[in-house]
Amino acid sequence: MAMTASDRARKNRALQKFIAKRYQRRKIVNGLAYLAIGIATLTALVPLFSVSEFILRKGLPGLNWDFFTGLPQPVGEPGSGMANSIVGTAILVLLGSLIGLPWGIAIGIYLAEYGRGRAAGIVRFSVDMLSSVPSIIVGLFVYTAIVVPMKQFSAFSGGVALGILMIPTIARSSEELLKLVPQHIREAGLALGLPRWKVVLQIVLRGSMSGIITAVILAIARVAGETAPLLFTAFNNRFWHDGLGQPISSLPVQIYTYAISPYDEWHRQAWAAALVLVVFVFAVNLGARTIFRNKTKGSHV
């Protein structure tokens, strides 16, 4: 029953045809999968373009000199602006940085240079958990811990809330950046007889300074847009703030207040403020990342 040559050839051809047909189908599936991945990526980016388009279209007309120099006025009165909110946001972010930067960087140093064993594990876990606490909960905590005892909404409490929100971001990125510094550089410093704290501060930390500055700037850009934790800490203020113990206005809270109001004029101003906020955030991100990419390669924040 030996197979004849023609038999074998026929079988071979049938098999090849089968494989070719199957391959055709697999190629089509492959193409469809690529298409799906492309569509998913585009769909995910559509909101970004839509948000950018609308804040430009609706925000630009509201941007004028008064917006940057005036105080909020009742509906219908001219010269309304958000100067106090812009300054307020700057003050709140500054207060937050005073708390968040040293605290966050110190934890980063601890985890990268000294962090071994169970204690470091607990600290690391806490950093992760704090970063996942919703920002409104941090606001609520500061409200119960500072605002209620002081019986007063205040810029100070708003700064504390923003500071707490900055800690996990800064701690984690400074830990990662410090760990990138090769071990032999530390050893070289120690071999020269430098005490460990000098090695950490003047060699390791200094070497990763540009990365840490980038991380700090990005963290600042992030908390500058926070609204929820400020609602019941810094509250809002129609006038210039009156010291850090008093309520203070901020750009995000002002956007929220105006956006949910029934007045078209306030909506226009809310869009203008949103434009200012988004331009600030995007510019900071773009700037920090370009500088960062040139300075240190192979890591991400």
Add this chain to the structure above:
Amino acid sequence: MGQTETVSIRVPSKLKRKSSARDRHGPDRFFSWLVWVPGVMLVLLLLAIAAFLFWNARETIQHFGFSFLTGTDWDPVQQNFGALPAVFGTVVSSLIGISIAAPLSIGVALFLTEVASGRLGRIVGFLVEMLAAVPSVVYGIWGIFVLAPWLREKIQPALHGAFGFLPFFAKPFYGVGMFCAGVVLAIMIIPTIASIAREVFAVVPRGQREAALALGATKWEMMRLSVLKASKGGLAGAMILGLGRALGETMAVAMVIGNRLEISASIFSPSATMSSVIANEYAEAADRLHMAALVELGLILFFVTFVINAIARFFVMSSSKRRWS
């Protein structure tokens, strides 16, 4: 015996002298203490958040007990607080968000790791990160004035036309509501899920991809067999983490969900979430019981997100070497 004793004493004393020389660097000890204290304080801060919320919620906890979670009536005037409608709104809008975001963000992550390398990938990666950088309140104002009207005019009638026989897509269409909140949440958590998925994919060894390709797999078959299959656990963690983000998100949701404390089958109907109730009512919470009820909502939210993130952390850490962000 005596000899060995002198030796055993002499050697440690030498060592001791050395180490005491190092100990004379008091600043070294001080410095390690200086960076240790903030770490401990952070742990205490986390505990303090739980403690303060618990203490300030004690009145409603005592007053309503477990019925706070099961009660459907939230009426500050009658001093009656049942959080079930808010819990329902939170869960439903987050689930809508995650079911929209999950396929999209896996697509984005595949695009960035497997399809587009080089320039295009870098640009898309940056744009996705910008999606995360847009402040919540900006998504809120966009949601009110752009997304909600569009959903009301186009999407909701279309969904009603196709699946109107189900109670989930019932009229009337307001635009704002759980569905709109879910869409906004999806937009906001896509970058989170995508970036973790990217890290999880990056852990899959290169050899595993090449092995699939060498066996004649197409690129999609390679992604399915060597990348996606190996990343199941990590992807589950990414989803749970996204869910945690969605549950706690406040401003954008508060602006587009319609703020009505009712339980309704239709996903188009207005609702409220735990965080949106806190954001909306804190200003009116004049009496202690109302404030305590809001704080208890916050306490529940705190514990739920804590547990969810601890679970997600476990999933992601077991399938990626790096710590997740």
